[in-house]
């Protein structure tokens with residue numbers, strides 16, 4: 126069982142618990158992005174099993190009429206085993222999701238996976254006419270050029286700052302420079318994208334920048350944040366602004382390392398966890 130503090134960041138161990146969590150946020154105007162926790166499988170069986178789980182999940186989302194989509198990590202569905210395994214499993218998930226009318230996001234992992242991930246996105250974006258989305262990372266120097274290519278495709282693009290520790294030759298490493306790149310990339314997306322822009326950030330400055338760009342260009346946009354991070358801002362935005370808000374809610378039995386990462390990344394989270402452990 127997931128202990129109470131981890132419950133703030135992880136939507137349960139089972140798909141039923143995750144869907145029940147999404148029901149709660151749906152009732153407060155926020156849509157869900159469900160992610161089954163798991164990554165970097167170096168053998169095929171767990172990759173196939175997680176792909177099966179996503180197929181069942183998209184069918185359950187459609188059957189229940191839940192306002193949710195899914196987000197899949199390439200290394201979770203076989204990329205470390207081989208490109209063909211990843212592509213086969215992704216095709217299976219996208220086919221089931223497309224039949225069920227459920228949107229599929231492809232998360233972006235480290236820079237060695239960028240090309241294969243964008244190529245897979247392009248194929249499925251064309252085949253489903255925009256039923257899939259991909260994440261790109263503002264810390265990578267190549268991203269501005271990747272956005273030129275993505276602007277020509279159907280489907281949505283989520284811009285994030287980037288979670289991986291990348292080398293200086295290919296990535297901005299200074300926070301100020303990453304923030305600058307995020308602003309520039311976002312401005313380009315609002316100007317050049319038709320299918321909408323997904324702002325994957327908790328940063329109030331980036332969300333304000335998106336608000337201004339939306340007022341200038343009229344491009345539809347959505348804000349995506351993680352479960353357990355600035356949740357009151359998520360509900361406020363959904364209630365008071367003309368923007369769709371999504372909460373990325375991970376679930377599954379591999380919750381510990383994800384929870385540990387969330388706790389380590391911010392002192393306030395660590396203090397919160399400590400207070401909960403001490404019982405006040």
Ligand code: FAD
Pocket residue numbers: 231232233234260262285286287288289325326327328329349350351354355373391394
């Ligand atoms: P930061 O620069 O971390 O923070 C800026 C400001 O935001 C802070 O000063 C504070 O005001 C506010 N803030 C941030 N965190 C908190 C907090 N815990 N509590 C209170 N305030 C806070 N990365 C990838 O590499 N690949 C992916 O596929 C990917 N998918 C993502 C999907 C979603 C929906 C989200 C939200 C993030 C995703 N990320 C992904 C992670 C992303 O790259 C960043 O590492 C992460 O979002 C932190 O950057 P930030 O933009 O939120 O702002």
